[in-house]
Amino acid sequence: MTPLMEVRGLRKDYRRGGDVLRAVDGIDLALAQGEAVGVIGESGSGKSTLARCMTRLDRPTAGSVFFQDTDVTGLSDRALRSFRRQVQPVFQDPLTSLNPRWNVRQLIAEPLRIHGEREVERRVAEVLREVGLGRELLTRRPANLSGGERQRVAIARAIATRPTVLILDEPTASVDMSMRRALLGLLKRLRSEHGLTYLYISHDIRTIEETCSRTVVMYRGRIAEEGPTGDLLASPRHVYTQVLISAIPRAGLAAGRPDRLKARAEPGRQLSLSGCVFADRCPHVQPECAQPPPLIEVGPGHRAACVLADRGVSPGEHS
Amino acid sequence: MPGLEVAGLRISFGEREVLHGVDLHVEPGACAGLVGESGSGKSLTALASLGLLPRGARVTAGRILLDDREIVTADRDRTQKVRGSGIAMIFQSPRAALNPVLRAGRQVERILRRNGSHRDVARRSVEILGDVGLLEPEKVARLYPHELSGGMCQRIVIAMGIASEPRVLIADEPTTALDVTVQADILDLLEDLRLRTGMGMLLISHDLSVVAERCGSISVMWRGSVVEDGPGQSVITSPQHPFTADLVSDLAHSSLPDVLPGRPPPAGLPGDPARKADG
Amino acid sequence: MWAEFRQHPNLALGGILAGLVVIVAVVGHLAPPDNPVAINPHLISAPPGHGHWFGADEFGRDVLSRVVYGIGIDVVIGLVVASLALVIGAAVGLVTGYLAGWVDDIVMRVVDIVMSFPSFLLALAIAVVLGNNLRNVIIAVTIAYVPYILRLTRSAVLTVRGADYVLGARAVGGSRTRVMALHVLPNAVGPSLVQATLMSGWAILDVSGLSFLGVGIQPPSPELGVQVAQGASYITSGQWWMSVFPGVAIIIAVLAFNFLGDYADDKLRGQGT
Numbered sequence: 001m002t003p004l005m006e007v008r009g010l011r012k013d014y015r016r017g018g019d020v021l022r023a024v025d026g027i028d029l030a031l032a033q034g035e036a037v038g039v040i041g042e043s044g045s046g047k048s049t050l051a052r053c054m055t056r057l058d059r060p061t062a063g064s065v066f067f068q069d070t071d072v073t074g075l076s077d078r079a080l081r082s083f084r085r086q087v088q089p090v091f092q093d094p095l096t097s098l099n100p101r102w103n104v105r106q107l108i109a110e111p112l113r114i115h116g117e118r119e120v121e122r123r124v125a126e127v128l129r130e131v132g133l134g135r136e137l138l139t140r141r142p143a144n145l146s147g148g149e150r151q152r153v154a155i156a157r158a159i160a161t162r163p164t165v166l167i168l169d170e171p172t173a174s175v176d177m178s179m180r181r182a183l184l185g186l187l188k189r190l191r192s193e194h195g196l197t198y199l200y201i202s203h204d205i206r207t208i209e210e211t212c213s214r215t216v217v218m219y220r221g222r223i224a225e226e227g228p229t230g231d232l233l234a235s236p237r238h239v240y241t242q243v244l245i246s247a248i249p250r251a252g253l254a255a256g257r258p259d260r261l262k263a264r265a266e267p268g269r270q271l272s273l274s275g276c277v278f279a280d281r282c283p284h285v286q287p288e289c290a291q292p293p294p295l296i297e298v299g300p301g302h303r304a305a306c307v308l309a310d311r312g313v314s315p316g317e318h319s
Numbered sequence: 320m321p322g323l324e325v326a327g328l329r330i331s332f333g334e335r336e337v338l339h340g341v342d343l344h345v346e347p348g349a350c351a352g353l354v355g356e357s358g359s360g361k362s363l364t365a366l367a368s369l370g371l372l373p374r375g376a377r378v379t380a381g382r383i384l385l386d387d388r389e390i391v392t393a394d395r396d397r398t399q400k401v402r403g404s405g406i407a408m409i410f411q412s413p414r415a416a417l418n419p420v421l422r423a424g425r426q427v428e429r430i431l432r433r434n435g436s437h438r439d440v441a442r443r444s445v446e447i448l449g450d451v452g453l454l455e456p457e458k459v460a461r462l463y464p465h466e467l468s469g470g471m472c473q474r475i476v477i478a479m480g481i482a483s484e485p486r487v488l489i490a491d492e493p494t495t496a497l498d499v500t501v502q503a504d505i506l507d508l509l510e511d512l513r514l515r516t517g518m519g520m521l522l523i524s525h526d527l528s529v530v531a532e533r534c535g536s537i538s539v540m541w542r543g544s545v546v547e548d549g550p551g552q553s554v555i556t557s558p559q560h561p562f563t564a565d566l567v568s569d570l571a572h573s574s575l576p577d578v579l580p581g582r583p584p585p586a587g588l589p590g591d592p593a594r595k596a597d598g
Numbered sequence: 599m600w601a602e603f604r605q606h607p608n609l610a611l612g613g614i615l616a617g618l619v620v621i622v623a624v625v626g627h628l629a630p631p632d633n634p635v636a637i638n639p640h641l642i643s644a645p646p647g648h649g650h651w652f653g654a655d656e657f658g659r660d661v662l663s664r665v666v667y668g669i670g671i672d673v674v675i676g677l678v679v680a681s682l683a684l685v686i687g688a689a690v691g692l693v694t695g696y697l698a699g700w701v702d703d704i705v706m707r708v709v710d711i712v713m714s715f716p717s718f719l720l721a722l723a724i725a726v727v728l729g730n731n732l733r734n735v736i737i738a739v740t741i742a743y744v745p746y747i748l749r750l751t752r753s754a755v756l757t758v759r760g761a762d763y764v765l766g767a768r769a770v771g772g773s774r775t776r777v778m779a780l781h782v783l784p785n786a787v788g789p790s791l792v793q794a795t796l797m798s799g800w801a802i803l804d805v806s807g808l809s810f811l812g813v814g815i816q817p818p819s820p821e822l823g824v825q826v827a828q829g830a831s832y833i834t835s836g837q838w839w840m841s842v843f844p845g846v847a848i849i850i851a852v853l854a855f856n857f858l859g860d861y862a863d864d865k866l867r868g869q870g871t
Contacts, residue, residue: 042498043469057765077773084771097762099781111770157770176356177525178565203499247503251531251555251570260507263500265454 002069003030004197005054005087005165009063012049023049025221025277026063031165036191036198038212038229040205040244046221047201051169054199055089056080067165085115088158092170094150098142104128104153105138111160123160131156131186148179152186159190167199172207184210205248209233214301217241220277227302237296237304240278276306284308320387322346322519323368323406323487327381330363330372338363339544340381345487345519350510352534352551353523354566359540361523365489367391369408385486407485411492413472416479417464423448423475424460430482444482451478452508470501474508481512487519488512494529506533527566531555539563606864612857619854623673626666634659634667634820643832646839653839655829661839665847668820672802673851675736679801682740684794687747688787694748695755695786696778706752709745717742718804725814735814739804743797747790754786761785792862799855806848822848 012024024046031037041047052058054065056072064073072083091097098107108127112120128135131152142150151171158166171187172180188211191198202208208215209229216226217238225238236242239261246261263281276282279289288307296309323345330338338360345351355361366372368383370391383391385405410416418426427444436443448456451474464472473493480488490509494502510533513520524530530537531551538548539560546560558564603610632650638658646653652661694702712720717739724738758764759782767777806823809815810830817824822844829840 042500052765055769057769081771084769089766089769091762091766093762097766099763099767099785101784110767110772114771114776157766161770177569178356181569205499243500247500249503249506249526249528249532251528260503262504265452 001032003066004033004035004068005031005199006066007050007054007063008066010050010053010060010065011062012046012053012058013061022221024053024060027218027221027223029216029223031197031199033164034195034197035214036200036212038208038215039199039201039218040203040208040215041201041218042203042244044220045218047218048169049221050218051089051167051199051201055087055167056083057089081115085111085161086163087165087167088161088163090151090154090158090166090168090171093174094142094147094154095174097154098150098157100142103139103141104133104145107142107153108156108160111157115161117161127156127160130159130190146179147175148183151175151179151183155186155190159194159196162194163196165197165199167201169201170203171200173202173204180207187211205233205245217244222277223305224278225302225304225306227299227304231299231302235299237298237302237309238278238306239282239284239308240306241304243283320344320346320384322349322386323521324384325364325368325381326384328364328367328378328383329380330360330367330376331379332376336379337376337543338367341540341543341545343521343538343545343548345521347486347519348513348517349536350513350520350522350534352530352537353521353540354525354527354530354537355540356525358542360543361540362491364540365408365491365521365523368489369406371408405483405486406489407480407483407487408489408491409473409476409480409493411495413469413476413496414464416476417472419464422461422463423467426475427460427478427482430479434483444478447478447482448475450481450512451475452504453478468501469497470505473497473501473505477505477508477512481516481518484516485518487521489521489523491523492525493522495524495526502529509533527555528570531570539566606861608857608861608864612854612859612861615850615854616858619669619673619851622666623670626663626668627670630660630663630667632660632663634663635818636660643837643840645837652843653837655825655840656832661825661843664820664825665822665843668822668825668844669847669851671819671821672806672823672848673798675732675805676798676802676851676855679736679739679743679805680794680798682736683743683747683797684790686740687744688751688783688790690744691748691751691790692755692778692783692786695752696759696774696782702752705748709748712741712745713749715742717746718807721804722808722811722813725808730814730816732815732819735805735808738808738814739801742804743801746797747793750793751786751790754789755782758782758786788866792859792866795855795862796859799852799859802848802851802855 007027007029010024010027011022014021014023027050039047039050049058053060056065056075060073064071066072067083067087072080075083105124108124109120112123117123125135128138133149133152133156137145137149142153145153151174168187172183175183184207187198190196198211200208200212212229214227215229215232217224217232217240219240225232225236225241232241233245236245243261243263261283264283274292275290276293279285282289286307293305293307295303295305297303298309325341325343328338328341329336341360341364343351343353343364353361353364363372363376367378368391372378378391378393380393382389424441424444427447428440431440431443445456445460448460453459453471453474459467459471467475488509493509494505497505506529509520512518522530522534534551536549537551537554538545539554539562540546541560541562547554547558547563554563555567555570558567603613636659638654641650641654641658641660643656644650644654644658650660650662652665654660655664690705694705721738721742724741725735728734728737764777764781767781805814806821806826809821809823810827812827815821815824817828825844826841826848829844832840
């Protein structure tokens with residue numbers, strides 16, 4: 001079955017003065033209809049750039065973006081109209097992603113007006129109800145809402161045109177912990193009620209765990225590992241994924257983490273362009289890592305781009 | 320009591336009381352955790368300890384003591400003398416805490432000078448930068464903040480914090496703006512420094528797992544009051560206050576393995592230290 | 599309303615002054631106490647006294663009437679120049695800042711060239727070339743002011759266009775025009791509005807300065823700068839009222855706009871956009 005949305009060989013370079021920064025370097029990713037895929041990465045991993053390319057807010061330097069079998073990579077603004085109705089981003093910070101001078105009604109109505117919805121007021125009220133907000137908020141501006149309410153408005157705006165795909169970039173990052181669970185619940189409910197497909201980007205593994213059935217781990221513009229979320233977290237095969245997971249703070253452990261797997265200290269600006277991008281910080285680096293890493297299948301749908309992927313012991317296994 | 324003690328602290332903004340009698344204790348050499356959401360008053364408590372209350376806020380009751388010496392009271396809540404009293408503080412945003420036009424080394428030197436020492440500051444500054452885990456500290460000392468990563472900046476801020484040889488270090492969300500791997504490194508560093516220098520540490524965060532992992536005792540703040548406190552383990556295993564229970568249930572959600580991944584490969588495989596010959 | 603006045607003394611001062619100026623200008627234009635251009639031989643160079651509080655000039659014309667009539671001219675010119683400069687400068691600044699590219703480069707080089715001349719001298723040169731009348735003076739001063747508004751707007755646009763909400767507006771399907779007009783412009787035009795308010799006052803200074811030099815507006819127009827020029831030669835013989843009263847009127851008008859501009863600035867910062 002063809003995926004609903006797909007990215008092939010995606011590459012995005014940014015030019016800063018004389019230097020070229022390769023934010024995304026050859027990413028292949030497919031979203032099946034109704035799936036929730038998580039993308040984990042730290043700063044510099046390229047996850048936000050990936051989101052921008054997938055929503056066509058940026059044009060990829062190379063590679064292609066497919067939506068419903070159509071190549072949308074190079075399309076003009078006008079040709080992208082239908083795409084824009086169906087693929088919507090949700091940004092991290094609603095304080096900056098919502099026009100501070102507009103009130104809630106205007107914000108939610110805007111996509112509807114652009115796409116020629118006939119009964120704007122009715123749809124606005126409908127969407128507002130769906131995200132659990134009251135009508136009294138319609139006249140307020142973002143600055144006069146709580147963090148949780150703001151993000152709900154952003155979500156309302158995103159689902160107003162009945163999209164099929166939501167690309168969420170850290171949607172709960174600027175919200176208090178107590179609100180976070182409510183927001184995640186809302187996102188889950190919306191997804192099941194409307195059959196939405198999610199690409200959920202986060203640095204917080206715990207939120208991804210709750211929402212996504214499949215997860216992709218990115219490092220420096222490339223995919224390090226991908227697979228079913230449970231498998232990937234229980235049995236990470238790429239060394240970077242292991243480093244990441246072992247760094248998550250956990251309550252049960254006593255002070256002092258003698259067996260935390262650590263990456264080697266930051267090397268400065270030297271990067272090896274060929275071979276594994278993690279090689280210069282990998283605690284288990286091998287000589288073979290100077291070559292482009294193989295993509296090794298370690299389980300159903302679970303792949304890691306690491307020479308050590310199928311060697312060594314994982315937790316839970318006994319040698 | 321030795322260490323930092325906050326006793327019955329009440330703070331008001333004009334007529335509105337925002338801190339309702341907070342009690343807190345940081346023992347020397349120990350790490351005390353303070354958890355709460357934004358607006359709970361945790362940062363305010365920390366700022367009060369350094370006499371750094373924002374404009375319009377004043378201490379209306381209670382006191383703060385360092386090693387049994389009164390440093391903050393209702394009529395003395397904003398004095399210069401409080402800083403440099405043996406408490407240092409580091410904040411969430413490392414770049415905001417650094418002067419963008421001064422090289423890293425100079426910023427540490429300034430702290431050394433401010434605390435009375437004038438000889439050898441350049442050398443000591445580099446030494447301290449090394450203490451906070453920066454590789455090639457002499458090189459880093461010559462760099463400006465914008466040339467450094469977030470993690471490195473936070474290390475420099477920590478260097479500035481420990482340069483004054485504080486009795487207590489208050490860390491207010493020191494890792495919230497950092498990646499999770501960098502976060503773990505920084506928390507390791509803080510722990511290491513605490514054990515080496517015997518200073519007490521107050522770790523403030525909205526993330527209970529961070530605090531639970533690193534602190535022997537935990538205090539939970541909610542809307543200006545401490546609603547629960549006690550040894551870390553018991554707060555986690557049997558929370559009394561509903562807010563604490565809420566936070567704890569968030570922790571339990573995770574199905575992450577208890578055993579950490581990344582154990583070194585078994586003997587005989589590449590990476591095994593015993594196999595050094597093959598390197 | 600009153601709370602606003604108390605919190606912003608600038609508004610109070612500027613508002614009162616501006617209000618006064620406007621009232622005087624309107625009344626003075628419609629119903630001046632005496633005919634501002636009528637020559638009264640028996641009043642030649644009469645000092646301020648009963649009936650003629652500001653005295654009379656060398657042609658016997660009542661200075662008070664001329665001043666209140668002339669204030670209207672200057673204020674209107676000031677507002678027209680500022681509005682034109684705002685509209686043109688903001689429009690070009692918006693488009694060139696948002697679209698960037700080579701058009702932006704060319705426009706900015708032109709702006710650089712224009713701004714390398716002191717604005718008064720530039721206006722002077724343009725007015726001389728175009729010819730001495732009211733319309734040309736307005737054109738000349740406007741041309742001198744446009745680059746400042748353009749740069750100000752463009753600079754704000756450069757900041758705003760990177761904001762997430764601008765990206766968001768594109769993401770919901772907004773065309774570039776729509777995004778520019780509805781999202782970028784309202785959030786970028788603030789500083790330019792403040793500048794335009796202040797420019798209303800400076801335009802009065804520039805225009806009256808030009809007419810003082812004999813460029814642009816000519817006598818017998820009771821424009822304030824012309825009056826100052828004509829009365830200037832009589833100061834040394836002790837007949838100060840012919841220059842001083844129009845001069846003070848200019849000051850008051852400019853002050854009014856300065857205070858209003860400060861108030862606008864306060865409001866802008868309070869918004870925190």
